[in-house]
Amino acid sequence: MALDGYTPVPPTHVAAVVTYLEMREPPPPLSREPEPEPLRLAEIGADLARYRALYAAIGEPWLWFGRARLTDDALLTILSDPDVEALALIEDGRDIGLLELDWRQTGEAELAYFGLVPEAVGQGRGRRLMEAAVARAFARPIGRFWVHTCTLDHPGAVAFYRRSGFRPYARAIEVTPDPRLTGDLPRDAAGQIPLLAE
Template sequence: MCLDGYTPVPPTHVATVVTYLEMREPPPRPPRAPLPLDAIGADVARYRALYRAIGESWLWFGRARVGDEALLAILADPDVEALALTEDGRDIGLLELDWRKPGEAELAYFGLVPGAVGQGRGRLLMDEALRRAFARPIGRFWVHTCTLDHPGAVEFYRRSGFRPYARAIEVTPDPRLTGDLPRDAARQIPLLAE
């Protein structure tokens, strides 16, 4: 199988390169004061609003495609923790950890609303993610990101102690055409089919 060259993608789809990263033990981190994190719990509307505020400009569609009942089942699972970073009574960050696979923790979703990026909050939120993930007996903490995400995501994860171990190409129906996201989401990614 030859993977060199270009592969056509239908105009109704988007393609992205996905990078998988992992760590096997927590990197040394100084102790920090607790962050103002609030458990989202079964509040599907709150989760969706925060997910959209963070991810719409990056074309996050994973949870947008999940129905309310399925999302509620995920959020209610005792091995999933969805937390909102709050400031002045507003949700400004999302930390979602998933321990459903034995011996592993996945950083399922992690991000800040646009106005909170670049001010050190991401580092504090990641330190909390590391603390929480490794508070349980796991052998691996992993995350994946893609070329549709913030351009600094891979380097941020590397600086946090994650190491890349695999790549994949994901091709999926454009969520702006399926109705999962508004048509004006992620304007930096051309909408080819009208």
């Protein structure tokens, strides 16, 4: 791959710039008046159908494919690990957000997946869910909490993570088969990203 200029990407693939961000300690708490009602979070555990439905509802508009490509056995292995916590944010009896934390690397926590269904974005829920993520991550003895996002994700993702206390530390380019062509996602997912091969 060229380190200066353009690098062609096959029409069967997509490419994204990935930004890695981290925090070494939790940011100071925000004071609010009055204190809002606690978020209703529920463990998803081994409920693969629930996890996959929520993951798709949040991620298909942004071409999330990582978990979509996994077999049920592979996904169950991750979600059953005691060092992985997948939680659904529930409102009015339905799942509207996903918070997945991963402590499998010694001394650190990864914010593996984080998001809200499209109709729940922009109303303060993401900030509150991130506060819960930070508190849960640092409830264990870790030296850093990290996340990565990419240019296929919501355009405000990096700014949101920075406002939440994360600092960017690395970038990479990811090139992968287009998940809409492999059958991992519906062909009409992420309509803002054109399909180049039919």
